[in-house]
Amino acid sequence: MSLNVNPEIVSIFSLWGGVLALKILAMSLLTARQRFRKQVFANPEDTSLASKKSKVVFDDPDVERVRRAHLNDLENVVPWFIVTSLWIGTDPSTWLASLLIRTFVITRIIHTIVYAIVPFPQPARGLSFGVGFLTTGYMAVSTILHYSS
Template sequence: MVAISLDNPAVQSYIVYTAILAVKLLLMSPLTGFSRVKRGVFANEEDAKKGGGKVKFDDPVVERIRRAHLNDLENIPAFWVLGLLYLTTGPATAWATLLFRVFTISRIIHTIVYAIVPLPQPARGLAFMGAAFVNLYMGAQVIMYYITAI
């Protein structure tokens, strides 16, 4: 196992892309809220009364944003765990940085083509698969590294 040091450029890269993803994830809630206010559809009666709208759970625009947010919640935490474990295998800095960058860009593109400017498939699928490939690759590398160490 390779020690994780803050002086390691791969670790620094992981920190930067992890922070970008955390901010992206945090921005999804206000995006949903803004969309609800703009469209006058709310999930709670008290919000609808205050906002002058109605309770509605099936607004297509709001639901697309919510599904994009849920998809982030299913994929980004796995990246955080797998990326950190991957760093313990001592990957080359350039390769690790490329993986972190591809994952981050893929997740941003996924949100854009799913929730902000809906594009037809395969745009969303390709963005999803780019990030999924990175997670699967890092997970496989961690498993192979530590199986051979046993």
């Protein structure tokens, strides 16, 4: 079996993968922003970075919301990177690869917005999660089928 990887698809994956990596890095900054805004930190030594009113708190709802969104990213984006890296070796059409890669990244951005930045009522978060999940699932099944034949 030979591996045929379309350079145009690799370029698309690299571009959108880079966007997604920056988005995940931004989640750390979003968490820090919430901690400073609320003056709540996870470690006593961190309170010295802010005002005298700052304190150690492990259950602030706003900070925890951002942390859960970040964790959700890690739970979904890491498998997507792995699956997509394998899937592009199955020689998908450039149109389909571009559509699925962009769809996943955009749904993860939407998920962050409606979960951590401007909490929006369901089903916004569920839909953005589901579309991304199904995208990764499709690529995983396609990859398994391709390499099992």
